[in-house]
Amino acid sequence: MPPKRRREPTLDEQIAIYLREYQDLDPQVEKVVNALSRLDRRMSVAYSRHLGAADLSQGEWEVLKALVMAGGPYQLWPGTLSNRLGLTPAAITHRIDRLLAAGLVTRERDPGNRVRVIVGITEAGHQKWLEVMRLASTFEEGLLQDLDPRERGVLGELLTRLLRRVEDAQPDAGGRLTDLD
Amino acid sequence: MPPKRRREPTLDEQIAIYLREYQDLDPQVEKVVNALSRLDRRMSVAYSRHLGAADLSQGEWEVLKALVMAGGPYQLWPGTLSNRLGLTPAAITHRIDRLLAAGLVTRERDPGNRVRVIVGITEAGHQKWLEVMRLASTFEEGLLQDLDPRERGVLGELLTRLLRRVEDAQPDAGGRLTDLD
């Protein structure tokens, strides 16, 4: 007898199990929360494949993306990066170190305030961002392929509302709130 | 002049910026994908506060949760944990080591196949799971407080569909597909 290939239990089934043990939980809340964290992990795995092809780590990619998303002169303070990415300042320092060594960003002291530092993106960094974006967009499109445009819109809206709630409630995540022009 | 406290740009605004630089992207897809990863990071920060209060790391918590969600005799193979949590087998080994030292799980060789190992949860582990769940559920409920029951249901369904798509497409994430009774 071949070892029976058993189907992974669905998320609903798994949640149903532990709801029996702790009845105060809201099934819908649990479903959303669990799906969110599992989705993110899977997405990370998928992204890292494409990032590896571009010689970039996920963390470095996040910094480049934040800089491009900042628009304008493509400059941010480390503190702002720390806030937006939800990481400690120390982690940002190290990421910048690596991106600097790869020639993808610049780091200089702020002329107006010598405690501050300004991180900018280089032309090579901008190109690298575009390169990864091209690879990633295929995966992203595939991830959402089962949802029609209306559903995509609804999902985006609902997630954005959750995000607003958490980000407003967590100004202390990194400590600072300031923002570069 | 007080340093102007500038509002963080909304997700929509940030995405609009880089859509101008790479026009082939679908705005709705980008919105969903970015919101997902940012939400997960914020949730992690919030969870780790509660977990710290219970002397548990996020990784250890995930293992306990997976065991409880497995139901039945509360046993899983490391390979199954590796798949479900989306981690390398090595990471599972380390997590089990720590949980074992804390007396929260058991690890024994599978009598039916001595290459395999069976990980189980102890009574203390089960209690620890419940303790953290109580702390976490408050945060989870707060996260979703802006959504009415209907919206929660919709969100859960949409996320579940995405999750199915990724998990089906990623049987190679950890390599194995088997499942313990």
Next chain:
DNA sequence: ATATCGAATTTTAGCTTCGAACTCTTCGGC
């Protein structure tokens, strides 16, 4: 029986992140 291939887990080395301590600058009162 025996050799070989493959699967499940552990081990090892290197990298990334975090928390805490430290440095340097700026800001506020006096």
Next chain:
DNA sequence: GCCGAAGAGTTCGAAGCTAAAATTCGATAT
């Protein structure tokens, strides 16, 4: 102007994850 307090980054040591090699057992073919 001077001094203490707070803010912004960096440095240092500890913890956790990964990739790759190693180990151990099982299945298949000879």
